[in-house]
Amino acid sequence: MSGTVIESPRVSLEERPDFSVITQIIEPATRVLDLGCGEGEVLAWLVENKHVLARGVEISPSLVRKAIARGVSVYQGDIDEGLADYPDGAFDYVILSQTLQETRSPLEVVSEMLRVGRRAIISFPNFGHWNVRWSMLFTGQAPKTKLFPYDWYNSPNIHFLSIQDFENLCEQHGFPIEKRYFLAGSSRIRMLPNLMAQTAVFLLGPKR
């Protein structure tokens, strides 16, 4: 039969520790936009468990297909351009999970997130982690670690940033940081996050 559909494997939320932080942050019955939402796992979870109004943007047609098949309203498009279409304050939260380092204009993306959303949740791999520093220092080559597994020529990452870099950006541009979560694996890190954390999750509040 031509209509056969292969059920896509459910990506475990535990495999992405930032997901559990993100899903905890979000208040029930809010409006959520997920940029680069992939197969829409987070949005589907939020709809089911927190009854949010969910929207997603994703550039890959095969991922968009899977997200829509999951029942999530996802739009196939580019994050850098796509945000412009949304009216101001259309969402309570705008999520950007592990994608900031892949955007062409990260500063514009963060500004736009805080225009269309009251709050922004941004997670990214920390380029300041000791393992990255070690790799760079001792090999003299572009670091290849568990967090940054790509060769320099095929990496989707075009902007590398550490936790401190992001703090500086927020300071310079007046993006109010409401909460910070630093993770190594799935454990919270409280000491020396810029050195010890693999992943950072920031909750940015309404722009002053």
Add this chain to the structure above:
Amino acid sequence: MVVETQIAQFDSIALDSGATLMPVEIAYEAYGRLNAEKSNGILITHAFTGDAHAAGVSHDGGKPGWWDNMIGPGKAFDTDRYFVICSNVLGGCQGTTGPASINPATGKPYAMSFPVITIRDMVRLQRMLVLSLGITRLLAVAGGSMGGMQALEWAVSYPEMLLSCIPVATTWRHSAQQIAFNEVGRQSIMADPDWNQGEYYDTKPPARGLAVARMVGHITYMSDESMREKFGRRLREKDKFGFDFGVDFEVESYLRYRGSQFVSRFDANSYLYITKAEDYFDLANGTGALADAFRTVQTRFLVISFTSDWLYPSYQSQEIVRVLRRLNGDVAYCDLPSNYGHDAFLVDVAEQTELVRGFLASTARTVRPA
């Protein structure tokens, strides 16, 4: 699934042109079962030359429906779960009142005295049918190409009557290129002396003109790539050129065959009226402000386009999606990769099925039992 086309009759219908048709008949088929709450109804709207026979096999002749790969038990429009209706459009020639129907005032076919109709008129008649079946709110209206225009028109004209809308490979207004191809088709028919100002029902139809119109249509439904794959430069039953104007190439043979086949099932005057309705279609009524049309719409949308469709290019779907996003509407959109051109919505159904099935299931979950 053996199915039979049924006819519903209504006393009259007022048209956008100001004219009134009385009476008016509409041919339709229905599959699956309407639930007690009457909340699982889905209306399928057909493309230009489609008909009410969308799924199953016809009881006379065993012909499969035009979207049989999408509608049926376990398929995208799952008739085990949904009650699926498809009707022939107003102005058509497959059971619904059209130019070939008898005008009760004269006892003869309307021919060119049939009033010019619009997509909105088609939808108005569909609404009468849906209401007569006891359904006040549809779970979805879905269709491709001109069917997509009707689905969009439903969302704009009767937003309270549908929960979701699935416009596929379509546009919110006909473009210059789309009008141009339609005009070539119309001129081809009207240039055939057998057309005779539309008065051919007692004599012979403008078969050559209609066949050429269909040939042009078929070119626009395919893509450069799909034609290359399907025909290439292969010769038809010969290994060298004929050095005459008979059929040399496969593609010529295919188009001639398609053209001649079409004449036996389609009325030339319907071709004129329906293409005109498409060309008049503009959800923004000439203002260019599509957002105004969608302003009060609360419907969920699943918009689908195909990468190789050059007759209804993806940008036209993206314009719809963009406006809906600006209004903070509930819209899902996917530009499915396909080589089949505009025909993709009829033949490339595996991925489309995945989208439609998930979208419908999530829409159905929002329905609270009465």
